[in-house]
Amino acid sequence: MSLPAFATLLERLLFTPGRLAKLALLRQWFASQPDPERGIGLAALTDELVLRVAKPALLREIVAARTDPELLRMSRDYVGDFAETAALIWPTRPGVNAPPPGLTEVVDAMEAAPKAELPALIADWMDRLDASGRIALAKLVTGGLRVGVSGRLARVALAEWSSVDVGEIEEVWHGVTPPYASLFAWLEGRAPRPDAAGQPVFRPLMLAHPLEANDLAALQHEAWRAEWKWDGIRVQVVAGPGGARLFSRGGEDVSGAFPEIVAGLGFNAVLDGELLVVRDGEVAPFGDLQQRLNRKTVTPKMLRESPAEVRLYDLLIEGEEDLRMLSFDARRARLEAFFAREAPARMALSPLIAFGSIAQLAAVRDGARAASIEGLMLKRGDSAYVAGRQKGLWWKWKRDPLSIDAVLMYAQRGSGKRSSFYSDYTFGVWRGEELVPVGKAYSGFTDAELVFLDRWVRNHTTARFGPVREVEKGLVLEVAFDAAQRSSRHRSGVALRFPRIARIRSDKPVEEADRLESVEALIAE
Amino acid sequence: MPPHPETWLCVRPEGLWCRPGEFYIDPVRAVPRAVITHGHSDHARPGHGAVLGTSETLAIMRARMGEGRAGDSQQALGYGEALAVNGVTVSLAPAGHVLGSAQVVMEWQGSRAVVSGDYKRRADPTCTAFEPVVCDVFVTEATFALPVFRHPPVEDEIAKLLASLALFPERAHVVGVYALGKCQRLIALLRRAGWDRPIYIHGGLVALCGLYEALGVPLGPLLPVPLVKRGGPAILAGEIVLAPPSAEATPWARRLAEPVTCAASGWMRVRQRAKARGIELPMIISDHADWDELLDTCAEVQAPEVWVTHGREDALIHALSLRGVRGRALHLVGFSEDDEEAAPVEAA
Numbered sequence: 001m002s003l004p005a006f007a008t009l010l011e012r013l014l015f016t017p018g019r020l021a022k023l024a025l026l027r028q029w030f031a032s033q034p035d036p037e038r039g040i041g042l043a044a045l046t047d048e049l050v051l052r053v054a055k056p057a058l059l060r061e062i063v064a065a066r067t068d069p070e071l072l073r074m075s076r077d078y079v080g081d082f083a084e085t086a087a088l089i090w091p092t093r094p095g096v097n098a099p100p101p102g103l104t105e106v107v108d109a110m111e112a113a114p115k116a117e118l119p120a121l122i123a124d125w126m127d128r129l130d131a132s133g134r135i136a137l138a139k140l141v142t143g144g145l146r147v148g149v150s151g152r153l154a155r156v157a158l159a160e161w162s163s164v165d166v167g168e169i170e171e172v173w174h175g176v177t178p179p180y181a182s183l184f185a186w187l188e189g190r191a192p193r194p195d196a197a198g199q200p201v202f203r204p205l206m207l208a209h210p211l212e213a214n215d216l217a218a219l220q221h222e223a224w225r226a227e228w229k230w231d232g233i234r235v236q237v238v239a240g241p242g243g244a245r246l247f248s249r250g251g252e253d254v255s256g257a258f259p260e261i262v263a264g265l266g267f268n269a270v271l272d273g274e275l276l277v278v279r280d281g282e283v284a285p286f287g288d289l290q291q292r293l294n295r296k297t298v299t300p301k302m303l304r305e306s307p308a309e310v311r312l313y314d315l316l317i318e319g320e321e322d323l324r325m326l327s328f329d330a331r332r333a334r335l336e337a338f339f340a341r342e343a344p345a346r347m348a349l350s351p352l353i354a355f356g357s358i359a360q361l362a363a364v365r366d367g368a369r370a371a372s373i374e375g376l377m378l379k380r381g382d383s384a385y386v387a388g389r390q391k392g393l394w395w396k397w398k399r400d401p402l403s404i405d406a407v408l409m410y411a412q413r414g415s416g417k418r419s420s421f422y423s424d425y426t427f428g429v430w431r432g433e434e435l436v437p438v439g440k441a442y443s444g445f446t447d448a449e450l451v452f453l454d455r456w457v458r459n460h461t462t463a464r465f466g467p468v469r470e471v472e473k474g475l476v477l478e479v480a481f482d483a484a485q486r487s488s489r490h491r492s493g494v495a496l497r498f499p500r501i502a503r504i505r506s507d508k509p510v511e512e513a514d515r516l517e518s519v520e521a522l523i524a525e
Numbered sequence: 526m527p528p529h530p531e532t533w534l535c536v537r538p539e540g541l542w543c544r545p546g547e548f549y550i551d552p553v554r555a556v557p558r559a560v561i562t563h564g565h566s567d568h569a570r571p572g573h574g575a576v577l578g579t580s581e582t583l584a585i586m587r588a589r590m591g592e593g594r595a596g597d598s599q600q601a602l603g604y605g606e607a608l609a610v611n612g613v614t615v616s617l618a619p620a621g622h623v624l625g626s627a628q629v630v631m632e633w634q635g636s637r638a639v640v641s642g643d644y645k646r647r648a649d650p651t652c653t654a655f656e657p658v659v660c661d662v663f664v665t666e667a668t669f670a671l672p673v674f675r676h677p678p679v680e681d682e683i684a685k686l687l688a689s690l691a692l693f694p695e696r697a698h699v700v701g702v703y704a705l706g707k708c709q710r711l712i713a714l715l716r717r718a719g720w721d722r723p724i725y726i727h728g729g730l731v732a733l734c735g736l737y738e739a740l741g742v743p744l745g746p747l748l749p750v751p752l753v754k755r756g757g758p759a760i761l762a763g764e765i766v767l768a769p770p771s772a773e774a775t776p777w778a779r780r781l782a783e784p785v786t787c788a789a790s791g792w793m794r795v796r797q798r799a800k801a802r803g804i805e806l807p808m809i810i811s812d813h814a815d816w817d818e819l820l821d822t823c824a825e826v827q828a829p830e831v832w833v834t835h836g837r838e839d840a841l842i843h844a845l846s847l848r849g850v851r852g853r854a855l856h857l858v859g860f861s862e863d864d865e866e867a868a869p870v871e872a873a
Contacts, residue, residue, distance in 0.1 A: 014796065015806065021785075021805075070843050071840055071843065071844065074671060074839065074840050074843075075671050078837075079673055079795055081797070088674075089672045131675070131794070415803060419774060420775060
């Protein structure tokens with residue numbers, strides 16, 4: 001009974017933009033489905049399901065055998081996606097009254113059936129399903145669900161549904177496998193927590209709060225240690241007898257995208273660090289790292305041109321010993337000893353910055369101009385490594401943002417709560433007599449400013465392209481951002497890191513907005 | 526031998542022209558004499574001289590255009606009644622599309638042509654069901670003439686909406702519907718599914734709901750969407766709100782509690798269509814025939830020749846040729862793929 005139920009879930013997740021609504025849908029799935037269906041569904045959503053998949057060509061053959069080629073071609077041209085076309089055009093056969101297949105039945109049979117039997121098997125399932133069931137089936141067997149559910153989102157939903165702390169779930173997640181019977185049994189209070197000893201599992205990261213002016217005034221410099229805040233991707237390196245993994249901040253396994261890192265993990269430890277692309281000792285712009293993310297396979301060219309390394313911040317576990325309750329200073333000493341002993345490949349210690357006063361540290365922060373540095377991290381010397389964002393233990397002290405005065409060029413409607421607001425703004429600067437777009441921002445403004453911007457966009461629209469409006473070149477926005485970088489993918493040749501709307505400059509004539517040359521001057525080489 | 530309809534029914538810039546009867550059917554420009562199949566604005570246009578249609582269609586035209594613009598003179602014809610027009614026998618048969626919708630049946634010197642207008646074959650509590658009429662030439666629409674368009678049972682689609690209301694009781698559910706037909710059908714379907722609560726309707730839908738009720742179609746309790754002060758608390762959590770398509774994108778929608786944007790349309794069958802419009806809950810509910818129904822209808826009327834007015838005529842004509850039926854594309858202009866262009870509702 002559960003493939004149609006799964007199809008309904010997929011359909012709603014696909015069309016639902018809001019995170020809270022997605023969580024509600026997932027909670028309902030966990031609460032309403034039996035084992036092993038709910039676990040298989042969970043694995044399929046989070047891309048953890050290892051399934052022998054049918055080639056798209058197989059689906060084409062099955063459908064072609066049942067339809068007129070001309071009508072199939074026209075339908076394919078209209079719909080775009082072949083799996084969806086196949087599901088929609090599939091002619092129902094009168095007299096088929098077998099119940100729809102279960103999710104488990106499909107997954108098991110895909111695994112066990114001889115290859116020659118797959119076409120007949122899939123055709124039989126198609127006959128027993130309705131259109132949305134057929135879409136789910138076609139996507140499942142060809143291996144492309146793509147519904148935008150991250151593993152992290154699924155784990156938060158599990159936590160909300162079961163009232164178990166998400167951090168605890170994170171610690172066992174990578175040690176359990178589909179259909180997660182032991183996990184569900186634990187979350188329902190029917191069994192003890194699954195034992196993940198020896199497995200390369202993720203431990204929730206310790207996070208920092210942004211440092212505000214009054215926090216700064218209260219700091220006693222002797223109690224604090226300082227490090228660079230690198231502009232890369234925070235990662236956790238896990239290696240031991242059970243295997244080696246590289247996890248992102250949210251607990252996603254990104255090992256596949258960085259094989260050169262994983263290949264060098266010959267020790268038994270859990271480390272916290274920053275993943276960076278480093279060329280000839282120089283940290284490359286964030287964009288270079290971003291291009292390597294979200295890839296299942298990496299080309300030799302990418303490995304050659306954008307080699308990755310990890311700057312180490314912390315040592316959480318060494319051998320069998322959990323160090324997280326030790327102080328930062330004690331862990332740092334262990335980290336340095338570990339590093340000296342193991343000399344791990346493609347890793348470097350992120351150095352501690354010496355300082356004699358907070359004023360001195362402020363000068364260091366102001367003097368750091370390299371694009372690879374976002375600012376400073378302040379960590380209390382006596383702080384344990386605690387999951388999540390606890391106030392007063394770690395601070396992030398970012399550099400003051402850069403800013404430009406840019407001209408609003410296009411606006412797009414938001415989604416969810418913002419669907420009646422033009423809330424995504426593309427802005428540009430002058431190159432000669434023309435404006436070139438340099439970025440897009442959808443945050444930084446207050447609610448009142450959003451109302452103002454929305455009304456301004458509606459009253460100054462010059463053209464519409466679907467959900468996008470082009471506006472009169474008449475409003476200057478002060479845009480703040482963390483760094484400017486060269487980019488061949490943008491028409492202007494410049495990309496901004498984390499741009500946001502700092503102020504609306506209704507007072508400023510558009511002619512006085514910044515020129516591209518002044519944005520280029522902000523690029524830190 | 527009776528004359529082929531080709532010789533007396535032809536396409537002119539104004540629209541489909543019955544030569545011996547000297548009238549147009551659903552003309553796109555103002556003409557002296559027009560027969561109107563139904564009240565949607567791409568079929569019923571203002572400014573004609575004499576207008577013939579069902580009494581419901583005429584009432585809808587008067588309500589939408591104003592007395593003066595809905596034809597200089599109006600003549601009502603009931604389903605099944607015949608009228609001789611210059612030797613052409615004209616009668617109207619139910620089309621099942623919206624209230625008052627009709628197929629125009631014309632007989633001249635022993636040959637019969639049927640212009641079906643827009644039609645559907647599913648049961649609709651708000652209008653009379655389609656009746657097939659055997660003919661020599663059947664003129665059909667082809668809005669959903671691709672085999673990917675097969676409308677699921679409406680009960681399943683209504684159930685999706687009710688399930689979503691149960692899952693998200695803290696959110697208003699706004700369904701985009703056309704003011705004529707889809708709106709009232711959806712209300713009637715919700716009533717049949719047991720939704721007895723008041724249904725909230727956007728100002729743009731009020732007039733036609735009132736007219737349906739006046740014409741004998743009960744819709745149950747309907748309430749206007751209340752006005753709220755700017756910055757006031759969001760309203761209508763857990764309620765169903767009907768509004769013209771795209772109203773959810775306007776400031777009008779801001780008073781609603783975290784709206785779930787729903788749409789009821791045959792186009793919702795294709796995901797990209799729903800995604801592009803930002804629809805969170807697509808419901809496949811259409812007032813047009815789907816692919817199977819188009820082909821079944823063409824078979825039932827037994828016409829050796831089918832003319833296609835608008836839509837995906839290429840696919841339909843191809844499929845008919847496989848069945849030995851001659852198809853012909855009329856390439857009529859002026860008909861929109863949706864029932865009506867979504868009117869801007871920013872001010873509403």
